[in-house]
Amino acid sequence: MYFLSLVVRNVYTRKVRSSLTGVAIAISIAIVVTMGVLTHSLKKTAANILHTANADFTVAQKGLADITFSSLEEKDLEAVGQYEGVRSVMGLLIAIVKVDEERPSFLELGLPASQLEDFGITIVAGRKYGEGAPDEVILGFRAAEQLGKTVGDRITLNQPAPHEYEVVGIYSTGQVYGDSASMLPIKRLQADQRKIGVITMMFVRVNEGTDIAALRKKIEDEHPQLATVQSEEDFGHVDRNLQLISAANLGVTYLALVIGSVTVLNTMLLSVFERTREFGILRAVGWSRLRVLLCVMFEAVAVSLSGAMMGVGFGFLAVKLLERSPQMIGVFEPDYPSGVFRNALAIAFGMAFFGAVFPAIRAAILRPLDAIRHE
Amino acid sequence: MNEAAVAPPAIEVIDVEKTFERGLVRALNGVSLTIGRGEWVALVGPSGCGKSTLLHLLAALDRPTAGRILVNGQDLSSFSSMDRYRRFEVGLVFQLHNLLPNLTAVQNVEVAMFGNRLSHHGQGERARELLASVDLSHRENVRVPGLSGGERQRLAIARALANHPSIILADEPTGALDSAAAVGVMDLFRRIRAERGVTILLVTHDKGTADAADRLIHMRDGRVVDAPAVATTH
Numbered sequence: 001m002y003f004l005s006l007v008v009r010n011v012y013t014r015k016v017r018s019s020l021t022g023v024a025i026a027i028s029i030a031i032v033v034t035m036g037v038l039t040h041s042l043k044k045t046a047a048n049i050l051h052t053a054n055a056d057f058t059v060a061q062k063g064l065a066d067i068t069f070s071s072l073e074e075k076d077l078e079a080v081g082q083y084e085g086v087r088s089v090m091g092l093l094i095a096i097v098k099v100d101e102e103r104p105s106f107l108e109l110g111l112p113a114s115q116l117e118d119f120g121i122t123i124v125a126g127r128k129y130g131e132g133a134p135d136e137v138i139l140g141f142r143a144a145e146q147l148g149k150t151v152g153d154r155i156t157l158n159q160p161a162p163h164e165y166e167v168v169g170i171y172s173t174g175q176v177y178g179d180s181a182s183m184l185p186i187k188r189l190q191a192d193q194r195k196i197g198v199i200t201m202m203f204v205r206v207n208e209g210t211d212i213a214a215l216r217k218k219i220e221d222e223h224p225q226l227a228t229v230q231s232e233e234d235f236g237h238v239d240r241n242l243q244l245i246s247a248a249n250l251g252v253t254y255l256a257l258v259i260g261s262v263t264v265l266n267t268m269l270l271s272v273f274e275r276t277r278e279f280g281i282l283r284a285v286g287w288s289r290l291r292v293l294l295c296v297m298f299e300a301v302a303v304s305l306s307g308a309m310m311g312v313g314f315g316f317l318a319v320k321l322l323e324r325s326p327q328m329i330g331v332f333e334p335d336y337p338s339g340v341f342r343n344a345l346a347i348a349f350g351m352a353f354f355g356a357v358f359p360a361i362r363a364a365i366l367r368p369l370d371a372i373r374h375e
Numbered sequence: 376m377n378e379a380a381v382a383p384p385a386i387e388v389i390d391v392e393k394t395f396e397r398g399l400v401r402a403l404n405g406v407s408l409t410i411g412r413g414e415w416v417a418l419v420g421p422s423g424c425g426k427s428t429l430l431h432l433l434a435a436l437d438r439p440t441a442g443r444i445l446v447n448g449q450d451l452s453s454f455s456s457m458d459r460y461r462r463f464e465v466g467l468v469f470q471l472h473n474l475l476p477n478l479t480a481v482q483n484v485e486v487a488m489f490g491n492r493l494s495h496h497g498q499g500e501r502a503r504e505l506l507a508s509v510d511l512s513h514r515e516n517v518r519v520p521g522l523s524g525g526e527r528q529r530l531a532i533a534r535a536l537a538n539h540p541s542i543i544l545a546d547e548p549t550g551a552l553d554s555a556a557a558v559g560v561m562d563l564f565r566r567i568r569a570e571r572g573v574t575i576l577l578v579t580h581d582k583g584t585a586d587a588a589d590r591l592i593h594m595r596d597g598r599v600v601d602a603p604a605v606a607t608t609h
Contacts, residue, residue, distance in 0.1 A: 001481075001495075003489055009478070284467055285486070285487040286458055286487065288458040291490060372436075
């Protein structure tokens with residue numbers, strides 16, 4: 001019999017308790033995995049937005065909870081375009097409208113028709129909208145699939161005043177956020193949203209050799225209401241939700257570690273108490289304190305890892321459910337980075353260590369004679 | 376000169392005292408005795424006379440308050456590890472056998488060998504060999520609750536022999552057995568001593584069990600009251 005076989009047998013012998021502990025750990029790990037995947041995926045979506053239109057950096061209103069709340073004036077667009085080193089600047093208006101009960105948060109993007117190609121739009125069916133066309137819209141291919149629309153169909157978007165548009169084209173951008181949206185002339189959208197002369201964000205391209213950091217600093221210094229974003233790390237300056245989600249992710253991770261550790265602690269303490277006599281016998285036949293300690297620790301690791309495996313499965317399931325929720329369609333495309341699973345594994349080991357270290361020491365320092373006499 | 380004559384005794388207890396409750400209870404009061412190598416000694420006396428306390432000191436399950444214990448000539452307090460001492464120098468047999476109920480017979484023997492120099496395969500072979508020597512080969516995959524009282528005690532003896540100890544310390548090994556099983560266990564002790572030359576110190580109340588020994592040491596009130604000289608060396 002191997003030492004590890006004994007460890008597994010000890011866990012299996014108390015299968016109901018071990019299973020319940022494993023389930024508690026699994027729930028903690030599932031939350032960690034779900035939050036991890038969610039945070040990572042949203043960051044990735046943010047990064048995709050930043051790299052839209054091959055922009056070197058993006059400009060939005062500073063200090064908002066959500067980038068879609070950003071409100072800049074077209075004169076800001078002109079002002080940024082005047083800076084030395086700026087090759088081009090593109091203004092985009094974003095609106096969130098309701099299509100129906102299943103799609104309460106549908107994205108409309110307003111952009112001049114002449115800038116669609118520069119923005120990275122590829123028309124895959126039909127054509128692009130006309131510059132001054134008041135009733136034409138193009139749909140991202142994901143949005144078209146979700147809405148069951150194709151070129152020539154009509155769609156009513158529930159703006160302040162519902163308006164019917166003709167779908168004149170289907171487009172692709174290569175990123176889920178854009179492909180799950182609709183696009184129409186910016187002037188039309190500004191009028192619909194009663195935001196004349198307003199844009200949400202701008203995409204800036206610079207000439208080769210331009211010191212981007214210096215340019216960004218100059219823009220921010222001279223326009224304190226603006227924030228420039230070049231990387232995912234900067235994204236928090238214009239979208240605190242992502243910062244909040246990242247913070248929540250970290251908080252949940254620590255909380256899961258604490259809850260899991262306390263669960264393991266409770267289980268292992270009870271187990272050690274019940275098995276006091278057994279540990280006394282093992283010490284009496286020559287087991288060292290270290291071996292007893294390792295036995296308890298390994299048992300905790302076995303339970304925690306089993307729970308972690310279940311937790312990863314539950315996490316996948318939770319992410320799949322989230323992906324299908326109406327609020328997340330078009331915003332969230334799950335991505336499963338290995339870091340999330342490394343994190344889950346580390347937390348499972350952390351739970352085992354912090355939960356079992358005290359019971360294990362307690363078992364190891366038992367006096368064999370007292371332990372053998374324990375009833 | 377005879378080698379046995381120069382070899383130190385298996386056990387030498389010199390003026391050992393053991394007190395509990397901060398000295399209020401004196402369990403052993405200046406106990407001295409010698410047990411020769413290969414000898415079979417029964418430690419007898421009324422309940423509370425200190426027999427088991429002395430056995431626990433010899434098994435390094437407890438420490439004396441005063442005095443010295445020498446095992447095979449080495450002072451017990453000089454052993455670097457009491458765990459190693461319990462594993463390799465002595466084999467313990469308890470009245471209530473103290474086996475691990477969730478394990479099979481062979482596994483109960485194997486756990487006592489974890490960490491010794493034998494390979495996993497070697498440990499398995501050794502465990503089976505020991506079970507054969509105590510006539511439990513046919514029960515090796517039976518868990519403890521499925522064994523009779525006599526079988527459990529024979530299994531406990533097999534476990535005690537797992538790491539080739541030179542001394543077997545047995546605390547009331549027949550105390551929980553019916554007379555037929557008790558006879559079987561005593562026969563087994565006899566056979567083990569003959570085959571392996573181990574020293575056996577057995578604590579008992581039972582006169583029949585005690586009579587099987589080479590020599591009886593009587594204790595009362597924490598003292599040795601009658602300890603005939605070493606009878607034989609093997």
